[in-house]
Structures are given as structure tokens and as C-alpha cells.
Amino acid sequence: MIPFLEEKTNFSEINTEGTLDKTMELVNARFEPCVIHVRPGAKAGHLRKEMTEQLCTGHGFVNLDVTELTREESHRRTALGLEMQAAQQAGRPIPASVTVRMLQKIIYCGQAALNKYILTNFPDSIDQVREFEANCAKIQTVIYSTSDDAVVEILNNNLALHNIDSQFQKEFRLQTMSTWDYSVFQEKLGNKVEYGVLLGQSNSGKTTLAGVLKSNMEFTVIDMKAISDAVRAGMANEDGEAFEGEVPLQSVEEEVIKIINKSKGGA
């Protein structure tokens, strides 16, 4: 039965010899959506807005503005909305567990296409982060929009102990961005470039296979011969005579690095 399921389904084998937390981490990593939190830094509030808009309009992210969602939930007088209203009327903040239950229903709504979310206005405290990560999903990265210096200074004082920036920084999950760039964003999420090398004798089908990989799997194809020819053409003398010597490998490498840097975050 296992070989049949391996062939026909999205099958994963999970080793459960470790702790339960470790097992759950392995299981959750297989199907949890990508959740990020974008925080506005000093003088860079507009950048957060730009990042959110770009991610939502061009890259399939859904912005979960928790303030807005809470208001709607209360307005609709759902069971959760009534709990929120009761807390507000009693002059207490809305418990993180209630907010997380609301987010859980949205994030795990069952639509497979919706698997990338931006949390806005939540979480604000370490307790809220813990509640969210224990009962809903792991926050992959906190993107901190900064001004040009791209530095977040976290002071070593009591206040920092309760600050989510310091918490994420300790776990290497706090990333800064000073300008919007999707490829840099992908890199910040930890999405590395996938490489493959196609080798073979003449007429073995390298170019055809590369073309198939490009059209079907959206790989970027780097044709070393084409780059070498382009570099050679750029080395022609003033009279337009083609360069006939060996193309310096360093020049070819520089061109390859440029292409890779452009496609970071992809494949």
C-alpha cells in the first residue's frame, strides 16, 4: 500500500523517535502556510505599506489586518465577536487566544491556493507570538522596514525582554529591508536559489532539456556559450573586428553572477 500512496499522493514519511514537539515541527513544516509579519521601522512606515501592497497584488499574499478583522468579527456578532466585545466592555484587552482562534479559521479555511499571509497589527508582544505559534502557525520571518541605514538597534534593557523584535532577533528570524525588492525579499525568507548543471556531448539534447525546464518549471537557463559569445562580441576592437583570442573566464563568471543575482528567490 505504501508504494501506491507514495506514487499517487503527496506522501511524507515522518520519524517520530524524537520529542513530540520535534515531530510536530516536522509535520507542520510539510503543510503550514507561509506567514510573515511586517513591522514598520522609524521613518519607513511607507515602505511597509509598499511591501504589503506589492506582495498582495503581485505575489499571492493575503494581508490579515487584525485590527480590521477584529472590528468585523465584533460587528458580525459571531461567538468570537461576542467574546471580543465582552473583553472590550470590561476594559480588558482582547485575549490573544481569541485573536488566534479568529486567525486560525481564516488561515486554515481549506482553500489550497491561499497559503501565504501577512500579519498586520498582530502580534505585538511575545505572549501573543507564543500563543499564535503554539496554536496556529509559525511566523517564518519578521520583516522590519527600516530607513536607509538598515540597522535595528535592540537595547539590552528590561523593555527589550518583552519586545518581539528582540525575540525574533535572537532566533535569527528578524530581517531588515530598506527598499522594496522581491528577489531580496525571497532571500530574506530563506528561499535559496536552486541550481542544476546540464552536461553532455554535442547533440545530446542539453539545450532542448534546458528549454523544457525553463518552460515547464520556470527555471532560468544560463547558457555559458551564449554568454561567452556575448562577452567576445563586447571585446571587438574599434574597427568592429571580432576578438579572436580566448575569452577571459573571469568576465564570463561576472556575467553568470549577475544573472544569478537577478533570479535569487527563484530557480
Added chain:
Amino acid sequence: MFLLGQKASGKSTVARKMAARTNMKHIDFPKWVVDSGLEEQGDEAVCLQLIQTLAEQQKPRVVLESFPQNEFQAKFFLRNCTPPSNVFSLTCSIDISQERMNSLQDTDSNYVSSIALS
């Protein structure tokens, strides 16, 4: 979602936690078969009844623990119902399985003696 695995590999614990975390319904297949009075039925009748039960769910996202139990059930389900989004097979060594089993009382319904486990 299907959750499979040997005895004491952690299926029930993982299924419960997963269902609570991701707003899913948890169905323990062997228990469901007993509760539905289907112990005497063949694989096809059981699968048909399961598909019917899934179709009636208000929560359409379900963690099915210990299902399928054989290749016929797997093939029949995939032919007649939406394929699972994920299938997890939990594994652990016999030693770990034995250790976990030892922590259960022999009156526990999940208890399997070491000879049977081996």
C-alpha cells in the same frame, strides 16, 4: 489528510494536535468503523460509508487516522473521492515502539504485547 503508522508511532497524539492546530476534524478510522457498526462489512462497503460520512461533514477538512488499512481501500478511496492533500506515514524503531507500549497498562485497549509487536 491521511495519517498512517505502526503501533505506538504517535498517530493519535499527532492527529489530535494537528486537528486542534489547523481547525480540522479528527476521525480515528478503526474507532469510527466500530462506532458505525461496520466491523463485519467488506472494504468496499466501509469505504463507501466513509466517503458518505466525509461528504456530510460541516467541516470539510479532516485528519483521517489509520486510513487506509490496505491497498484496496487506498485505491477505492482515490478512485471515488477527492485525493488527500497530504499523506503522513509515522515511523519509529521497534525499540521505541516497545518503550512507549511499556508505559501503557496491559488493560489499555492500545496495549500490544512485546511478542505481538515484534
